[in-house]
Amino acid sequence: MQNNTFSTLFVGQNLIKLSAVDSTNNFLKRMLSNSEPLPEGTVIMADNQFEGRGQQESRWHAEPGKNLTFSILLRPAFLAIADQFLLNMAVSNALYIAVKDLVGEGLTVKWPNDLYFNDNKIGGMLIENIISGSSIRACIVGIGLNVNQAHFKDGLEGIAGSLWQILHRDVNLIELLAQICSQIEAAYLKLKAGTAAGLRETYLNHLYQYNVMAAYRQNGEIIEGKIVDVSEKGLLSMETRIGLQTYNFKEIEFIKTHKK
Numbered sequence: 001m002q003n004n005t006f007s008t009l010f011v012g013q014n015l016i017k018l019s020a021v022d023s024t025n026n027f028l029k030r031m032l033s034n035s036e037p038l039p040e041g042t043v044i045m046a047d048n049q050f051e052g053r054g055q056q057e058s059r060w061h062a063e064p065g066k067n068l069t070f071s072i073l074l075r076p077a078f079l080a081i082a083d084q085f086l087l088n089m090a091v092s093n094a095l096y097i098a099v100k101d102l103v104g105e106g107l108t109v110k111w112p113n114d115l116y117f118n119d120n121k122i123g124g125m126l127i128e129n130i131i132s133g134s135s136i137r138a139c140i141v142g143i144g145l146n147v148n149q150a151h152f153k154d155g156l157e158g159i160a161g162s163l164w165q166i167l168h169r170d171v172n173l174i175e176l177l178a179q180i181c182s183q184i185e186a187a188y189l190k191l192k193a194g195t196a197a198g199l200r201e202t203y204l205n206h207l208y209q210y211n212v213m214a215a216y217r218q219n220g221e222i223i224e225g226k227i228v229d230v231s232e233k234g235l236l237s238m239e240t241r242i243g244l245q246t247y248n249f250k251e252i253e254f255i256k257t258h259k260k
Contacts, residue, residue: 010041011072011188012181020048020064024071025128025142032130032138038073043181045070049144067162068145068173072184077135078192084136085234088113088127089203090191091141094183095123096206099145101179103166108208111227111236112249115145116208119256120161122146143180147171159256200232209254217253 006012024044048064092109115123123145130138146162148170190196225238236247
């Protein structure tokens with residue numbers, strides 16, 4: 001479905017809305033595997049995503065019709081495979097900016113790609129790359145954002161959060177999607193033009209628990225550490241009692257602090 005309400009050059013100009021799907025990432029991958037001629041910037045949006053995924057097959061739960069669950073097709077052939085985390089940082093920063101305009105202080109990006117308000121997760125991102133030879137042929141950016149959901153099922157209360165819980169009002173989903181697409185497009189074009197200076201510094205400035213001593217779980221043991229850096233390859237560096245340690249995805253687990 002062609003969409004002309006977004007003030008973007010290409011991200012969101014081809015918007016496909018679905019009532020229900022297993023996951024918007026999977027749907028977009030199926031379209032690509034069928035060689036459908038999709039323009040860059042195509043957005044797949046679903047009212048109900050019943051098998052949403054996060055990093056390393058984590059599940060993403062969202063109440064139908066209340067939240068944003070969507071995927072964006074990008075074609076970053078200009079980006080080396082080894083530099084793919086740069087796109088992760090660019091999209092994380094863009095999502096942060098779009099939501100910060102609504103909620104103000106308290107918003108952070110949790111490494112590698114979750115969106116937090118205080119200590120509650122309100123959004124997440126899953127980027128899946130389709131590699132061809134030595135380049136990225138296509139990139140699917142899947143985003144889930146809790147928007148108008150007021151309550152979460154047992155086990156998620158106090159862990160998940162939403163914009164409604166922060167603002168105590170509903171947010172127009174399409175208007176918010178348009179703002180997110182605009183910010184992602186701007187960040188993506190800067191990356192493509194090679195003018196994304198300060199990308200990592202901006203990501204660090206928004207980072208959850210950056211330069212703060214906190215408890216983490218590593219190999220089943222509780223450790224204390226302070227996040228001091230995230231490399232352009234996406235590796236997390238932390239100062240611990242045994243010195244500087246570096247972690248890849250899922251090698252370190254954040255522990256909920258339950259602040260009052």
